[in-house]
Amino acid sequence: MEFTRALRWLLIAGALLIASSKLIGWAVEYLWFDALGYVSVFWTLRLVKLGLFLVAFLLVLIYLWINMFFLAACLARMGTRGPASVTPGLFKLAAVGVALAYALGFTGEWDTLLRYVWAQPVGRTDPVYGLDIGFYLFALPFVEMLQNALLVLFLLATALLAWVYWTAGALRFEWAGGLQGISTARWHVTINLALLLLALAAGFYLDRFELLQSTEGAVHGAGYTDVHVLRPALATVAVVTAMLAGAVLAPRVQRAGSGALAVFGGYMVLLFLGLVLLPWSVQGLRVKPNELQLEHPFLEHNIAFTRAAFGLEHVDERLHDSTEPLELAVLERNRPTVENIRLWDWGPLRRTFRQLQQIRSYYEFNDVDVDRYRVDGAYRQVMLSARELSDVLQGKTRTWVNRRLQYTHGYGLVISLAAEKTGQGAPLLLVKDLPPRAQGGLEVHQPAIYYGDTMSGYRIVATGVKEFDYPKGDENVYTRYEGRGGVALDAAWKRGLFALHQIDASVLLSGYITPRSRIQFWRRVRERTERLAPFLRFDDDPYLVLSDGRLYWIQDAYTVSSTFPYSEPYAGDFNYIRNSVKVVVDAYDGSVRFYVMEPEDPVLSVYRLALPKLFRPLNAMPEELRGHLRYPQQLFEAQAAMYSIYHMTVPQVFYNREDVWSTPWEKFGGEQVRMKPYYVLMKLPEEERLEFLLMLPLTPNNRDNMIAWMAARCDFPGYGELVVFKLPKERLIVGPTQIEAMIDQDTAVSQQLSLWDQRGSRVLRGNLLVIPIERSFIYVEPVFLIAEGTDLPQLKRVIVSDGERLAMEPTLEESLRAVFGDRPREEAGPPRPHGPGRLSEAREALEAAEKALREGRWEAFGGAMRALERVLSE
Structure with a gap:
């Protein structure tokens, strides 16, 4: 008993510690969401998680405690307390532990619940059951989650009860008399066994819909054997399992003994025959010899649904008749394209920027982005990089005041023409130095970077300490933050809260902090966007934009799913993707804006209903910022990889893989690497407008000559259009x-x-x-x-x-x-x-x-x- 009491108090203390830590984290998050203007998003996400936790915890705990009640009552009538003297207390603690584990597990499925509650029809049905695709995207994952959770719960409960009753002598199995023992114990176990069988039957029934994600046939999705053999077999097994659930409650079955074992053996034979042997036989003896004929309609389904899921249905295919030899006169006609051919690679250019423009060791050029700007009125391709602040203060300079109050932000950027160089082989800089000096019509009014691609740790601004702005000769220039970024430290309890959250007493004790001070944390662009919208998948490369003299970061966000029927997964991951959202983060004040790019995306529609105040229409984005939107490289890579196979729309050609394309190899830095998509500023063949494109050459599989090239348009009004130029197969085009x-x-x-x-x-x-x-x-x-x-x-x-x-x-x-x-x-x-x-x-x-x-x-x-x-x- 003393052990049980001590364990109880230890668990209570641990729970209180965890709860207090969680409450501190939630309070900090609330203040952060509030400072960004997204309190409604905070409450929606938190209430969904909290609701899931409470409902799961209470339901599981009630179920387990009801079982414990009947268990204790039965054992009490027997005059025993079970296999050990501490059984009742331990069982109660175990019930709480299992309920907590289930509740925490369900909390992690908040996105599944969100999609289920606010589900929207897609307007397209699957070819096997005729159900709207929304069922597979939103409803089926939620129902399967419940079924799996119940199956495991009933299995644990049934096994535990059977073990306790068996060891207590309340139950025994006899070959002739079946299940013998105390009637209460027998009914208690068989009811839970019936629940277990019902959950199992539900699983078999749901597996019928999972066939549309099958990998056993010629393609991803249900094939001939799945539809004509496995689907009816699963339905049969589901019905038989449900019947068994009812049968185990019959007293005659409980006492059948050898007969019950025979029924169980017959059931296992049925599972083997229906789910293993029969499908295997049909696939091997009937389908494989006639695969193309029998799988033909399913090949069509896979082609159509994969193209739809990856946004490839409306690819503009054109013939690039590469027959004319190039001459200087042709190049002169295409002078704008030639003048914008990118000569600088981001890796060497970043190293050059670091040597020529990093200025001080505490600055860092982390990445180089490709974009286009109007330079002296001409449309030019440029490369740019932010001069961010790195956390490299060493020795005596690495004080709390320096790290947290004085060195708070990066400063400025470097922009160079992508197609130009100086006589010494250096980049031709349009924006350079500290403070930034700009030419070509570019202007930089607010160069401070408080939020960036690599910012880590917290900073406190608008304090009694001057903030380092930039070096000037032998002296430094200082500034004071005037923006609204961060959470105001205008109350003592807030300073105490953040001192606990950051585990840093200086936040509470420092005399430099005033009621006007603001604490900035979660300053990395991707970290901010992921915390605001954890249901979106974010691109690895947020890119810098100079617009109206201010610096912004643009982050591409995707909606993805892995349950789109008949769609082939990309790299074993998702099989549906849309670049439905562009996120803009202000580098000075950290404000975050989510703009909808594809309002017709059904997955995004769910989140727009659940979180209406998070998203804004695209026309609300400033026009100059819209002019710098890029088609994301990661999405383009996935689409190019899928289109390399799924440009073949004739089932026979697709089945034989007669015209598979691949990404070519190139030599970079002395190594053979796969070619990456690259941005170009050029005119498409037979078009007059110079435009910003993302393109990639394609070659036949296992061949080196070029067979096609694919481009994504980045400029409005054609933004997002995919164009594929196929090359004549009768001529060799060098790759x-x-x-x-x-x-x-x-x-x-x-x-x-x-x-x-x-x-x-x-x-x-x-x-x-x-x-x-x-x-x-x-x-x-x-x-x-x-x-x-x-x-x-x-x-x-x-x-x-x-x-x-x-x-x-x-x-x-x-x-x-x-x-x-x-x-x-x-x-x-x-x-x-x-x-x-x-x-x-x-x-x-x-x-x-x-x-x-x-x-x-x-x-x-x-x-x-x-x-x-x-x-x-x-």
């Missing part, structure tokens, strides 16, 4: 892998690259871009040079090819003229030998460059690198 091989085999190019790579520098070959120009293609690959001992990639050469000719020159324009000019290309002779004098000059120039780089003397650094380039090129 990226073949171009990479041409580069490797070109004597002049390989000699020059090997020469650079041998001593004093390292060559980095960038991403190969395939650029459609009217009815032809050009292939462009940048070459970066990194001097030994530095991490400053320079764009030194540009390789251009038309599939037959190839040239490598210092600029894109020179390479184009070398390939498409009137005069034939002259083969470069062997490199001149470099004597000791030349090597000495190169070494001296490199040492001078490294010294200038360490000392921050950029003009001297540029001069030394020019000298090095001059020596290496001779």
Whole structure:
């Protein structure tokens, strides 16, 4: 008894500790949601979770305690307390523990409940049962969750009761007399057994609908055997199991003994025959010899539903008749496309930004994004990166005041033209330095970045401590936060609450904090969006936008499902996806806005009904911001992968996999990698408008030539349209892998690259871009040079090819003229030998460059690198 009492108090203390921690977390979340204007979202999500927890806990606890009541009553009449003296107390604690476990498990299914309660019809039915697709997306997952939970609960209860009664002597099984013992015990166990069988019967019945996710046939979804054999077998088994549930309550069955065992054996044989042997036999003997004929309608279902689930039903397929040879006159007609061919890769450019524009060690360029802006009135492709604050204060500078109050934000951004470079191979910067200096018509009015891609930890702003803004010469410029970001610390209880939440007493005790101070936490863009809308799946790459002089982050959000009938899953994950929401986060005040991109998405419709104040229509987004929306790369990759197979809509062609496409290989940094989709600013063939696109070349499976290319439009009014240009199969169109091989085999190019790579520098070959120009293609690959001992990639050469000719020159324009000019290309002779004098000059120039780089003397650094380039090129 003492042990039971001690255990009870220990459990109570643990529960109180957990509850207080939860309450503190909820209070902090409430204040955070309130500061962002989404209190209704907080209450809806919390009440759904709390409601699930309470209902599940109470129902399971009542069920278990009713069982414990009858168990205790039966054992009391027998004059025993069970297999151990502490049985009743332990059973009560066990019941509470099981109820808590179930309640916590159900809390994690809040999204399933949300989808079930606010379910909407999709307007499309499945081809087997004729049910609306909404049943599979919203209702079936919830019902299956309940069925599985009840099955496990009844199984545990039945097994536990049988064990206790058996060990107490209240029940026994006799071969001739069946189940013998106290009548109350016998009825108690058989009622729970009947409930268990009913839950099992419900599972078999629901499995009929799960056949539409079957992987046993020729394709994903119900096949011939599933529909004509397994479906009726499951229905039969469900009925038989339900009948058994009623039969076990009959006294004659309970006392049947060997007869009951025979019935159980017959039931197991039925399961084996109906669910295993018969489907296996039909599949092997009937279907496999005639698979194409019998599976034909199911192949059609899989094709149609997969295309619908991945948004591929309305892909605009066109023929790209690549027959015209490219000439300089054609390139001149497409000058805007040529001027925007991206030469910089984000990896080398980020390293260059860090060397040239990071300025101080506490700043960080985490990522480089691709976008388009009006530069001096022209539509130009640019690359940009935020100068965020990193948490790298060391030694005596790593004080609480510095980390939490003074170093609070990043500052500014860098923007460069994607297709331009300086004479030294550096990017041509449109926005640079501290404070930001902008040109080309760009303006930066509010460069402070309090919320970003990598921000971690909390900061307190508007305190008695001046906030570091940016360095200026030998001094620093300071500022004071004037925004509404964060939670106001205008009451002592709030400071105490956050001190507990952050486990940091300084929040409560610091004299620098005033009633005007605000605490900013959860400052990372993705963390903010996930906490506000945990039911959405977010893209890995939020991107920076400069709009009206302010900095914003745009985060793509997806609605996904894995229960769309007959749809093939992508990478073993989801089989339905839409980019239904664009999220905009203000880098200064942290405000978050959710804009609806696809109001017809049935999954999003559920959340719009449940959380009406969270979402805004797209036309509420500022027009300038809308001009920077991009088609997300992750969605495009999934669609391209699925379309590589599901462009085949004829069942026989699809079944034989006669025309499967794949993503080509390219060489990047000396390694073979799969080509990634890339953004381009160009005119589609036979169209006049220059537009921002996301595109990817495609090749036949296990072949290197190009068979098609796919593009997603990013500019309005055509945003989101997918276009696929199929290439003529009777002609060989060179693919990226073949171009990479041409580069490797070109004597002049390989000699020059090997020469650079041998001593004093390292060559980095960038991403190969395939650029459609009217009815032809050009292939462009940048070459970066990194001097030994530095991490400053320079764009030194540009390789251009038309599939037959190839040239490598210092600029894109020179390479184009070398390939498409009137005069034939002259083969470069062997490199001149470099004597000791030349090597000495190169070494001296490199040492001078490294010294200038360490000392921050950029003009001297540029001069030394020019000298090095001059020596290496001779």
